[in-house]
Amino acid sequence: MEYIIIIVSAIFVNNILLSQFLGICPFLGVSNKLSTATGMSGAVCFVITLATVVTYLLNKYLLLPFGLEFLQTIAFILVIAALVQMVEIVLKKISPSLYQALGIFLPLITTNCAVLGVAITVVTKEFTFGDASHMLNLGQAVVYAIATSLGYGLAMILFAGLREHLAMNDVPKSFKGLPIALITVSIMAMAFLGFSGIV
């Protein structure tokens, strides 16, 4: 039951893009085409899950026992940067086709604040399920990371679909490009507000 609550809340109610505002830059940057949006979502999903597991373990077994919580920011960003680099090298060797598909998006992910944001949230925030609030355990952290990145993918792909249609419409000159995209996201965020109160 807890897992279902985490999944629904991370995908719909607290959607990472539309209500937590994490990872907006790549969201606006690569959502012009449906295919690139799908590629980016896949890469982000992969890295968020991996980074959350590694940073969770690092925090629990290295930083907390030695009282080094204040190093979280530096340690996590280094882990993420190294991880992205490693994923790139491994993918290149094992699955060149996937590497080709994700190619240009991988290096960009280091500076995607969704990755660092989720990693920090998981180790610092107390979550409430039903009555008691507590920190996530490793299993819940992994489910939370996967669900959050699915929410990222969902919002990204929906928005890319809308944006492909927008490109064919005649919008006033000063609205062209980002402004009209932001107003569209605003209406999407309003729709997602409808999910609040489910869990």
Next chain:
Amino acid sequence: MSKLKLITDGFIKNNPTFVLVLGMCPTLATTTSAMNGLEMGLATLFVLILSNMAISLIAPIVPDKVHIPVYIVVIATFVTVLQLLMQAYLPSVYQTLGLFIPLIVVNCIVLGRAEAFANKNSVIDSALDGIGIGLGFTLSLTVIGIVREILGSGSIFGWKFIPGDGILAFVMAPGAFMVLGYLMVLFNKIAKKN
């Protein structure tokens, strides 16, 4: 380039929010009120000035291959300094801005200025560029915060002048996107004359 121009460029010509469109996450998330926007802007300004200066000093000795990781560690160090200072002296502000203080590390404005400006200019020029861009960012965040606070809670910097609840949506997520979108239209109309 005159020293003054370095600073004023950050306001209009290189405005990080409306022209360069960088650092969107804190821009949208922390501008629920004018005060929050201002505080977030100043926090970023602090990191931006120090990291610009440090990077312009170390740039000549950093090997090209590892320059991005080195810059990120430098930025992360200053962000940690800021976190510790804020926890000690401004705990309430640190609480409100929450996650978005550590996330200054991945704010593309800071790394962007390191790459585009600080690594090939003198320390003084880099500091001035940091001040200009940082103030431009602060200004945009404060303006967005003011608009959202007026519409969403009928007050400005906490001073309530419209009785009642205001339009709640403007304090929540949709309002952030909408206000930024329309302000960008306005900026395009005025600054780019189109």
